[in-house]
Amino acid sequence: DAKKIKPQTVAPFRPVAVTNADALTLPSGYRYQVLAPWGEKFTDSGREIGFNHDYVGFFPLDMLQGGQSSTDALLTINHEYVNALFVGGDTKERTPAQVKAEMEAVGVSVVRVRREGSEWKVVPDARNRRIDALTDIELTGPVRGTAPVKGATMVKGSVGNCSGGQTPWGTLLTCEENVDGYVKAWAGSGYEAMHQGWVTEIDPFEPTWTPKKRTGMGRFRHENVAITVAPDGRVVGYMGDDMQDACVYKFVSRGRYNPADRAANLKLLEDGDLYVANFGNGSWVLLDYDRNPKLKDAKGADGKALFGSQADVLADARASALAVGGTPVDRPEDIEIHPRTGEVYVALTNNSKHGNYFGQIIKFREAKDDAAATAFLWEVFAVGGPQSGFASPDNLVFDPYGNLWMVTDNSDLASNPIKGFHGNNAMFFFATEGPDAGKAQRFAVGPVDAEMTGPVWSPDGKTLFLSIQHPGEDSESLDKLRSNFAAKPGTNVPRPTLVAIEGFPGWKA
Ligand code: FEO
Ligand code: CA
Ligand code: CA
Ligand code: CA
Numbered sequence: 001d002a003k004k005i006k007p008q009t010v011a012p013f014r015p016v017a018v019t020n021a022d023a024l025t026l027p028s029g030y031r032y033q034v035l036a037p038w039g040e041k042f043t044d045s046g047r048e049i050g051f052n053h054d055y056v057g058f059f060p061l062d063m064l065q066g067g068q069s070s071t072d073a074l075l076t077i078n079h080e081y082v083n084a085l086f087v088g089g090d091t092k093e094r095t096p097a098q099v100k101a102e103m104e105a106v107g108v109s110v111v112r113v114r115r116e117g118s119e120w121k122v123v124p125d126a127r128n129r130r131i132d133a134l135t136d137i138e139l140t141g142p143v144r145g146t147a148p149v150k151g152a153t154m155v156k157g158s159v160g161n162c163s164g165g166q167t168p169w170g171t172l173l174t175c176e177e178n179v180d181g182y183v184k185a186w187a188g189s190g191y192e193a194m195h196q197g198w199v200t201e202i203d204p205f206e207p208t209w210t211p212k213k214r215t216g217m218g219r220f221r222h223e224n225v226a227i228t229v230a231p232d233g234r235v236v237g238y239m240g241d242d243m244q245d246a247c248v249y250k251f252v253s254r255g256r257y258n259p260a261d262r263a264a265n266l267k268l269l270e271d272g273d274l275y276v277a278n279f280g281n282g283s284w285v286l287l288d289y290d291r292n293p294k295l296k297d298a299k300g301a302d303g304k305a306l307f308g309s310q311a312d313v314l315a316d317a318r319a320s321a322l323a324v325g326g327t328p329v330d331r332p333e334d335i336e337i338h339p340r341t342g343e344v345y346v347a348l349t350n351n352s353k354h355g356n357y358f359g360q361i362i363k364f365r366e367a368k369d370d371a372a373a374t375a376f377l378w379e380v381f382a383v384g385g386p387q388s389g390f391a392s393p394d395n396l397v398f399d400p401y402g403n404l405w406m407v408t409d410n411s412d413l414a415s416n417p418i419k420g421f422h423g424n425n426a427m428f429f430f431a432t433e434g435p436d437a438g439k440a441q442r443f444a445v446g447p448v449d450a451e452m453t454g455p456v457w458s459p460d461g462k463t464l465f466l467s468i469q470h471p472g473e474d475s476e477s478l479d480k481l482r483s484n485f486a487a488k489p490g491t492n493v494p495r496p497t498l499v500a501i502e503g504f505p506g507w508k509a
Pocket of ligand 1: 080163223242
């Protein structure tokens with residue numbers, strides 16, 4: 001229980017310098033191992049690890065028996081998107097074979113890993129599997145079978161899998177973020193945009209359990225879900241819509257979490273209330289067609305009603321949020337909950353529209369520390385820029401001491417003013433209390449063009465799993481590669497991969 005662990009606010013490493021090296025640069029005393037790179041076969045049927053690793057979930061193998069193994073686990077790895085140069089080959093007209101290769105390289109990998117001696121290994125297991133753009137997935141909740149999804153109850157695939165979250169009952173929530181590009185890229189394969197853009201729940205322990213899209217959590221550019229349980233047992237999920245001038249949301253389940261009833265827990269996210277944050281008055285505003293009259297009154301530019309049902313409200317949650325006074329913010333990326341204080345931290349990555357090139361991390365505290373409350377207070381935690389040394393905060397993860405670890409994503413700003421102080425994307429450590437609270441300390445720097453994503457700890461704090469996403473992404477051709485990171489021996493093509501970083505002291509009570 002993280003609440004019992006005393007604060008330890010001194011970084012357990014000597015910070016590294018800014019660099020543009022094509023390497024994963026770590027502090028002295030730390031090392032990494034390439035684990036589960038793109039293309040590695042890992043299932044009984046010969047399926048391969050997908051491309052562009054993002055969020056990683058760590059599920060101790062003995063979790064459902066009450067254990068928390070730090071050396072034997074099912075990992076879930078999101079595969080956010082493909083780079084056609086590396087997957088299937090880059091031509092303007094995509095052949096059916098190329099489209100198939102791309103559809104099979106996205107989604108999620110469930111992969112068993114075990115620490116043997118001082119090495120992590122991918123282990124054969126009947127639960128190893130791929131969820132990709134062709135997997136059957138069930139729609140659940142208020143939008144199931146309705147007009148916005150063309151009456152569908154079952155759909156194909158989960159794509160744009162960016163960050164995510166884990167539930168206390170041992171499932172993955174994978175978040176479908178930038179989904180619109182797929183419809184264009186895979187034109188002709190019948191890809192339906194409205195079937196993507198949701199939160200999908202996957203049971204890594206039970207391959208026969210059909211993955212479920214939780215439509216009650218709304219459709220937008222889902223970055224992640226940070227899950228907690230309110231004092232009354234309702235399950236609460238905080239979510240960001242990663243788009244310029246988009247909002248922060250909260251889902252509160254109708255039912256209550258019962259640690260002894262996993263079958264019931266697997267239905268908790270089917271039914272609940274969706275709220276949007278109003279940062280002007282610190283309130284959560286309900287997105288319910290029957291209970292918030294503003295939604296019935298909302299009219300488009302043509303004077304017609306914007307919404308006619310709760311399915312309409314959820315299917316265009318962004319428009320609903322703005323119609324009820326949700327506050328547009330500067331691209332909410334990852335959200336995490338402080339393990340000791342319960343405060344909720346949000347990475348606002350940047351917003352070039354407003355000249356916010358460096359982003360900031362904010363935090364808020366719910367009224368009476370009740371995650372299901374409808375009021376909160378917020379403040380700024382850290383601000384990006386030359387002074388602090390970081391820019392474009394993206395994924396966040398806490399350690400049980402309450403220190404925040406953050407990775408940056410400086411990749412998509414048109415004229416990027418970070419050059420000169422930032423170098424390659426990096427990972428930073430912040431104490432959240434003590435004399436250095438809010439001060440960014442650089443722990444790691446990634447290879448050329450790469451973003452580091454999906455950080456997750458083993459429960460004992462001795463291993464940090466981190467994804468190295470899109471190394472060499474800006475290469476013009478296979479003859480002019482900008483990175484060779486994690487290339488197969490004897491080749492020079494960079495591979496997105498998971499790495500296992502060690503050298504940490506581990507948690508001490
Ligand atoms: Fe896929 Fe918003 O990061
Ligand atoms: Ca992200
Ligand atoms: Ca996170
Ligand atoms: Ca980003």
